[in-house]
Amino acid sequence: MIQNDTIIALATPSGVGAISVIRLSGEQAIPIVEANFKSIQKNKYLKDQKTHTIHLGHIVDNKSVLDEVLVSIFKNPKSYTGENVVEISCHGSSFIQQEIIQLFLRKGCRMANNGEFTMRAFLNAKMDLSQAEAVADVIASNSAASHQMAIQQMRGGITNELKELRAQLLDFAALIELELDFSGEDVEFADRTKFKELVVQITFVLKRLIDSFSFGNAMKNGIPVAIIGEPNVGKSTLLNTLLNEEKAIVSEIAGTTRDAIEDELIIAGVAFRFIDTAGIRETIDIIESIGIKKAYEKADNAQLIVFLIDANKFNHNQPQFLTEIDTIKSRFPTKRVLVIANKIDTLLASEKAELQTEIENLILLSAKNNTGVEALKSELTDLVNIGALSNNETIVTNSRHFEALNNALRAISSVQQGIELEISTDLFSIDIRECLRHLGAITGDYDVDKDILGHIFSNFCIGK
Ligand SMILES: Nc1nc2c(c(=O)[nH]1)N(C=O)[C@@H](CNc1ccc(C(=O)N[C@@H](CCC(=O)O)C(=O)O)cc1)CN2
Ligand SMILES: Nc1nc2c(ncn2[C@@H]2O[C@H](COP(=O)(O)OP(=O)(O)OP(=O)(O)O)[C@@H](O)[C@H]2O)c(=O)[nH]1
Numbered sequence: 111m112i113q114n115d116t117i118i119a120l121a122t123p124s125g126v127g128a129i130s131v132i133r134l135s136g137e138q139a140i141p142i143v144e145a146n147f148k149s150i151q152k153n154k155y156l157k158d159q160k161t162h163t164i165h166l167g168h169i170v171d172n173k174s175v176l177d178e179v180l181v182s183i184f185k186n187p188k189s190y191t192g193e194n195v196v197e198i199s200c201h202g203s204s205f206i207q208q209e210i211i212q213l214f215l216r217k218g219c220r221m222a223n224n225g226e227f228t229m230r231a232f233l234n235a236k237m238d239l240s241q242a243e244a245v246a247d248v249i250a251s252n253s254a255a256s257h258q259m260a261i262q263q264m265r266g267g268i269t270n271e272l273k274e275l276r277a278q279l280l281d282f283a284a285l286i287e288l289e290l291d292f293s294g295e296d297v298e299f300a301d302r303t304k305f306k307e308l309v310v311q312i313t314f315v316l317k318r319l320i321d322s323f324s325f326g327n328a329m330k331n332g333i334p335v336a337i338i339g340e341p342n343v344g345k346s347t348l349l350n351t352l353l354n355e356e357k358a359i360v361s362e363i364a365g366t367t368r369d370a371i372e373d374e375l376i377i378a379g380v381a382f383r384f385i386d387t388a389g390i391r392e393t394i395d396i397i398e399s400i401g402i403k404k405a406y407e408k409a410d411n412a413q414l415i416v417f418l419i420d421a422n423k424f425n426h427n428q429p430q431f432l433t434e435i436d437t438i439k440s441r442f443p444t445k446r447v448l449v450i451a452n453k454i455d456t457l458l459a460s461e462k463a464e465l466q467t468e469i470e471n472l473i474l475l476s477a478k479n480n481t482g483v484e485a486l487k488s489e490l491t492d493l494v495n496i497g498a499l500s501n502n503e504t505i506v507t508n509s510r511h512f513e514a515l516n517n518a519l520r521a522i523s524s525v526q527q528g529i530e531l532e533i534s535t536d537l538f539s540i541d542i543r544e545c546l547r548h549l550g551a552i553t554g555d556y557d558v559d560k561d562i563l564g565h566i567f568s569n570f571c572i573g574k
């Protein structure tokens with residue numbers, strides 16, 4: 111499916127750099143560049159050169175030399191897009207970049223849309239849709255964890271997990287449909303025992319992939335950690351200390367933070383998104399109470415909760431702290447709650463020891479003096495199960511894939527029910543097709559809607 115127009119875009123960031131790469135893809139890429147390229151070698155022409163070769167010369171426009179460049183040639187189908195591709199490595203000046211692009215736009219190229227090079231790679235079967243989508247994730251990845259998940263996906267993660275099972279399901283679909291053609295006679299081409307085994311196996315793999323999404327999504331976007339506690343306990347100070355930046359306003363006035371403030375921090379290769387919230391207390395202030403409501407919402411949506419208490423207020427005669435901690439833990443029964451006693455710089459050593467023995471698993475910290483913060487960080491990374499990452503397992507991070515996997519699971523569950531209830535074959539053969547369709551949507555094997563493709567690639571940057 112070779113597109114007949116030739117597209118051009120800057121492949122490197124716009125702005126000044128040592129060199130910049132301008133990429134052209136399409137049937138006419140080589141002749142278009144050829145007409146304005148002069149090799150330093152006499153009588154050397156790009157059209158005669160082998161694929162994957164590099165050539166030194168000048169880009170010329172009406173005999174004036176725009177730049178000395180290196181031109182790389184990739185010949186259809188051996189290129190990133192599967193089309194003829196030419197890359198021009200020029201000097202990294204904004205002026206030169208623009209002059210060269212403008213020159214080739216005049217000579218018959220068209221400016222590429224976002225993600226169009228990768229879209230062409232998909233349309234020319236250089237990669238499947240899930241791999242093409244992962245290209246954007248690779249570019250966007252900002253932590254070791256998100257990078258690893260994206261690379262795994264770009265190399266065909268989900269596709270490889272499902273390819274074999276999908277092929278087997280397709281075979282069964284064909285056999286079962288064949289039985290339907292002989293509906294008068296009592297024939298069974300598809301081995302029911304084997305078919306049941308396959309359905310169980312598919313269900314198992316789908317569930318594993320679906321389950322990986324909450325982890326994958328959190329890893330990709332940063333694991334949300336809500337910092338909550340009473341006013342003035344030092345939540346905003348802790349956020350600032352973690353980020354090493356005066357992000358949130360800190361003051362001795364209780365009720366300083368109103369709106370939730372968040373930012374990302376990468377700890378040991380994993381992105382965490384820390385959310386500082388309004389201090390929780392009874393209040394008649396309308397704005398403050400909206401902030402408190404929001405604090406609860408943030409905690410509800412967070413993966414982890416950091417609950418801060420003011421170590422100063424600890425009084426060993428009163429089990430008030432313990433009640434407070436229990437209240438928070440029962441308010442968020444399914445979440446991991448890390449309890450932190452802040453402001454330990456104001457405590458005597460004996461008081462610290464007492465605090466630690468009275469409250470289990472307490473992290474002692476001084477947000478102001480930056481003590482105990484490393485312990486908190488290592489506690490956080492311990493809580494994140496990155497075992498899946500080191501095992502190179504496929505982790506679903508894309509919500510489109512997640513949705514398709516859920517749809518496929520729903521369909522295969524109907525198939526399973528159909529077999530158990532021994533309903534007529536024609537009914538569950540529809541569910542088998544349905545399952546195949548959803549699995550195909552992930553890789554783009556089924557006729558994917560133009561709009562869906564447009565939507566997927568619109569999230570890319572130009573030149574990718
Ligand atoms: N200069 C440059 N660097 C780049 C890219 C690019 O397009 N250009 N890439 C773009 O993202 C990535 C590399 N991906 C690529 C994937 C395939 C082919 C390619 O030419 N494939 C051919 C030939 C393979 C061979 O035989 O060596 C093919 O698949 O047939 C090129 C780049 C990252 N670095
Ligand atoms: N001594 C000491 N003071 C601290 C520490 N952390 C915060 N403080 C002080 O406690 C006061 C309140 O700090 P904030 O960070 O604004 O507290 P907050 O929990 O965000 O308060 P609200 O936004 O009102 O809920 C400020 O005066 C801080 O300087 C600490 O570790 N030690």
Ligand SMILES: [Mg+2]
Nearest residue numbers: 345346366367
């Ligand atoms: Mg605050």
